Amino acid sequence: MTVDTDDSLIWLISDCFRNTLRRLIRIEPVLDHITFLEREQKERIITKARNECNQSAVDLLIDTIVSKARQPGWSREFVQALSSAGCSYAAQIVETETLASPSLEAENDCCVHLITLLGPSLLDMKTTDVCDACFQGNLITDEDRQNILAETANKGPIGGARLLLSRIVLQPPGWFSRFLDALRNTEHFDLLEELTGVRRGLDDDASPQKSGSSDVSAGEQEGKTEEEEEEDEEDARPEEQRDSPDPVSPEGYGGPEAPLTLWPYQLRVAEPALRGQNIIVCLPTGSGKTRIAVYAAKQHLDRRRLQGAPGKVMVIVNKVLLVEQHFTKEFGKFLKDEYRLEQTSGFSPNKQAFANTVAGHDVIICTAQILHNALLDSEDGISLSDITLLIVDECHHTHKGEVYQKIMIHYLTDKLLNIKRRKAGNDIKPLPQILGLTASLGVGGASKREKAQEHILRICANLDVSEIMTAPLGDHSKDRCKQIIMAKRRTQDPFGDVIRRVMTSIQEHAQLSPSVGLGTQCYEQWVVDKEKEAAREGDQRKRVCAEHLRQYNEALVQSNSIRMSDAYSLLRSFYRGELRKKQDVTQTDTEKFLFRQFNDNHRKLDDFSKEPEYENNVLSELRAAILRRFSAGAEGEVRGIIFTETRLSAKALHSWIQENRKFEDVEVRSSYLIGAGDQSAVKPMTASEQKDVLRKFNTGEINLLIATTVAEEGLDIERCNVVIRYCLVTSEIAMIQARGRGRADGSSYIVIGVEGSGVAERERVNERREEMMKKAILGVQQMDKATYLKKVMEYQMEAMMEKKLRERKSVERGRKKVLPSAVKFRCRGCPVLVCGGEDIEVIENAHHVNLTKDFESKFKVNTNPSRRDRTAPCEAEKSISCRNCGHFWGPVMCHRQLDCPCLNIRGFVVLQGATEETLDSWTDLGVLFPEFDFFSHAEQFVLGAEEEDA
Template sequence: MQANQSLPLPGCDEASPKKCGLELRGYQIELASDAIKGRNCIIVAPTGTGKTHVAMFIIKASSRRKKKKVMFVVPTVALVEQQKRLFEKYLHADVIGISGDVELSLTELLETHTLFVLTPQILENLLRKESSHMLELSLLIFDECHHTKKEHPYNAIMARYHEHLDLDPNSDLPQIVGLTASIGVGKAKDSIQAMDYILGVCANLNTYYITTVTKNVQELSKATNKPVEETEECSGRKYDPFGNMINEVMSNIEMMIQMPPKGNDDDVEGDDDQIVQWHLCYIRPEDEAIFCIMLSIYNNALMINADCRTKDAVNFIRTKVGEFEDTPTGNSNNQTTISLMNNWQSTSVTLPSYHQNDFYDNPKLELIKSKLIKQYKQNEDSRCIMFCKTRDMTVALKNWMNETEELKSLNATNLVGTNAPAYKAGQTSAQQEDVLKYFKNGKHKLIIATTVAEEGLDVQKCNLVLRYEHVTNSIARVQCRGRARAENAASCLIAERGRGIAMKEKINEIRERMMTVAIKRIQEMNFEERRRCIKTMQHRAKASFQYISEELKKIKLHQNLYEIRCSKCDSLGSLSDKVRKIENSHHVVIDPSMKDRVIIKPYPQTENISPTFERSGKIYCKECNSDWGIMASYNGVSFPVIKVCGHGFSFSFMTSFNF
């Protein structure tokens, strides 16, 4: 078939394919080729090339099968409604979109509907209750399938798939199709490691085929506008009295935490172990929560100050402290609260002199302003997206732009995720849709976004993409760049000199090239060799899982006291009797002395795990810096939450083993 030919959907009137409302270009037909043959496959193509249209073509083709049920799984709530509308428009089908609570269970809906767009946890919850539902599906499509690894819900769904496959290799399991703009290479250092990483994702998705455009390359090139890429480094503030003052305040708080309790040993009843434990637990749980809240506020303010105005950082502290004072804890007569509030009041007196002085302006903002003025001078109807690290940063940058005379006309707004409430700068799905609608019609000409806008969302073609101190991995690099799809578009990283951001970007650029080479080499492998490599990886994963399961059974069987030790350096983490399970899934350590054995690195922004559970940072082994898990707050009380794969378990009745 010629590159410029269009192929009507199966079942459509071939004499008039437009009646279907959907036609495919030659390169899209090529991308669908393996899936149409019924093969499990991963489709890799740049952002904006119509992978969703390819998926709809595959869905239409699958309708000829005896089993009709299709699930299109998307990683975020925002994508559910967007993809549902597309499917309804082009497939003329009754599509069920599920991203949260619904009036009927998914089990009931499966009896009456055939096409679903949903988030992965919904499907995982269904399969956890009754895994046989997997056998009812004809086709399972994972959008942004590069997430199928480690603890992601995509991988949990595929674990259920592999369970059926292991029990009966001839099971009538659904066809698996993955869609992505970049499969990634993880932290690969060379092409061999890159191939191993990609083959690992293939193993998780049980596919031997990676489908890319190799024949219709010219047509694909014409359909995609590759932006000009650049990196601009600049210096931060020469003088930062606000940052110095807040760092000093945080140091004082940390000294308060480390101070031993007043009183003497006679104040504590119990044996020697209890007294030792009391001394190790310097602060009460309720005080610990207060310290964590204030340190988090100050830390986030430092981040805002570094990348935005001191004024925005000061306003952030005032807002968050005000919110804290309105809580029962913040409004109590607790001595720790009173001390910290007095500390803040004395500090806040001198702050206006800093943020009202032009001498302390942020030079990085001047660079951003000059780039935006230049862009909108060239094309006043331009659209721009700026990516930054946190929700609070999007608010600060929006306020700066809308208060800056030269940028007011852009009417900047922000776009963030739905996984946080409004008081934490989160947005609803409806608010996200409004932002994108007004961005498209020009009411907002600039969006300041977190990672929520990197993947999948149907964002208006942009003339300029700015990544402000925002570099994560090679996958995100491809996703962000893909937003600059207008003709003569540009993608620019703005980074402070000396932070290492620009170097990280160069590493990601190299890894992106490694991914392209690795995919080509995998495609060129003899099929049996490729199949053998993937099967070997699956067998290793299965053996590892079985080993862990057996050892956990031994723990339950013997109920002996055992030690939790670092798998890398064998240093003690805690004892088993200090571990508790919260919300039936999170293993928290209630041993206060564990904090002496870990390094805690706070997150830039706390994240909700559930309505009552919030993660605030990472924990690492103090001896070897291995990743042990996270710090999380449950109903305001902070605990270390360990992950099994970061530890070894040793028992009194057996030798040590590591996960």
């Protein structure tokens, strides 16, 4: 929420959302977290609540906010107060400035009404147990939990239950299903039946897979032919399992919703894993690899249980979103009634107690980084010997530099040590069975089959697998239509011509002579190198010009795939940000020149961006492709995904679709899906936002998703019948993954690009690589066993030698590390000497901070009210920049109640003797900084505060 939207927020909370907020805001706890109101104002509001009602007090709060002068940042504090007080739905409404969709709002109202109607029955619950379950399910805050338990102690379970129900209905839509889970987990099956109308066990009894479950009498069955009986069985199967041979169900097991079943081809692929072998399952996207893993996990745990031996299954994934997906849709669905499951990711509250999580559960689903961190922790971590089955999702990432490879290095180390132990007659250390899952192993950039085969063998060696399991899908394979569309280049590009003229003027001003063409990726790399070089040399004219040239080049590149108006908005946003940075500092002649260049040309750019005849042709081809597919109503519901390269283009294409009536006419309902990382000028999506978009897409509320590569791998996306790769071609793995998103029969896979861009050529190369990969996999499968094992052992030894060399180099770097006092830091944007290395301390071996008074005098603090609340501890709403030139130096993080200015090394030039360097990471700097002395800084803060009070 930006500062300039505060006035619009006043109007929204006073007029648009007032009635909703009156119901959702709990006035007293919210006021506890608000500081922008005076004490007398708060007391009047509280008196209103106690003498009249909570809703009247909310009215008074809103009226007070509207009528009184407000300090900067009040809107962010208001949202935080709502969130901290447990009014999360109210906070969501105020922060996003939107209500939920009418259908979702109506559904939520029905759920609230149902709780009200059945309140007397619901009060008869085990309040303490349900309260704890609701807290675990994030339905109530810790403060709510304490209040409910106190109410239970003072007024009994009914009083506590009444308070609990009043709290959960304040949550955003979606709370009802989590409340049902809480009741289910605490075995309140009678209350579940009353709320849902579904009797416990009804689904199990009606399962067509179980004998004796048919409603048809024996006499009626006897009167049917074998063909009719087969048709009945076919109709009784889930839709996605029809028209195929009977699946095999594990004996004696029926899951809560449906039995855990495998098709014959899946069972053939899984067979070596069921015998305890390490294997890779390589099957196309949508062919049930995860279901195979669930089946293997259950068989593994069942077998260990019968043997009286402990079983521990660890499922590692490479995306946070996949943790919950695998937990809820696959492993939890089929295993939760028999085994203890837990999910852990970077956003999970229990990641610090990972070792306890592993010890207390049978199946753990987590991100690979969390497992790797735990393996590195010698004191409180875990060992691979604690795990009996390790399932590696998207296992083609098990190569150099990837976290999967780092985990498997621990495995290979233990494997080699076991050889020594065995020779010495000592007990060996147990190692987990490995099950890798992938849709494509790739060829590692190889141009020949031999090299592709070597790449695949190295992955097999890294995972220590004995086989790669593949299978023909037969009737399960999807028939897809592929089309490559190349748009003609513009005949006229006045928008681009203006940008090129401005770039040429800037280059002349800075005396820069590029050797590559404007508007290319090569130009971007060239200008980045020039900016670093100029920063090292202290040439601010070239450095600043290079920064601006990069922005113009980005706008030029983007104008060839998105609307010119979106490319213009990118430039305009950049210059607005630059003006804000320069508000309190003196502009240099070069900066004045650059601002003048933009001011003299921005009207031309704006005018040309509004002329449709100059728009790029590739957008026209995309429009035609979408309309063609979505207009074919006779073919049934259409659902599609557009893959694009950048976050900016994903958001821009979504806006383009929203603003075009032709798409509305054919009922296109779009949204975008982008990454959660923060390495882009475009604000990232949070994990919850990503999940919400995917939920809407899977339910059909959205039928066209515009996504970056974040959606290519692993995510369980509803069956699509059109997949478009828009001006984007990367590797053969990405092509296979993206194509696999089209899971519906007769789906279309379309590649759209511009003539001469190389898109069509790279797509053809990927097709050849895919064929090469298939032949290479077959070659590996047909290798003589002894030859295969010899190659695997060779590559494993190479991997271990590389590990030893890295460790040796790391030790050598540690010995060569210089003292902090040997380095100094100069602002990258001006000649100001910022600080010496002796002033810097490190928090948690990651965040470099400077809390000295001298440093404080050299920066100014900027507030970033547009930033959202983030779960990462190092992300903050404040940043620091040079007081002299306004150059960004880093964020301000709150560490144990202390505001700590963090130094982003990219904001500085590092001086070491006569050497000046521009670095991208602190790890590139050979200096060992001391750990942060919290006690010393906290003591100074407390004593300083007491002196001020005195």
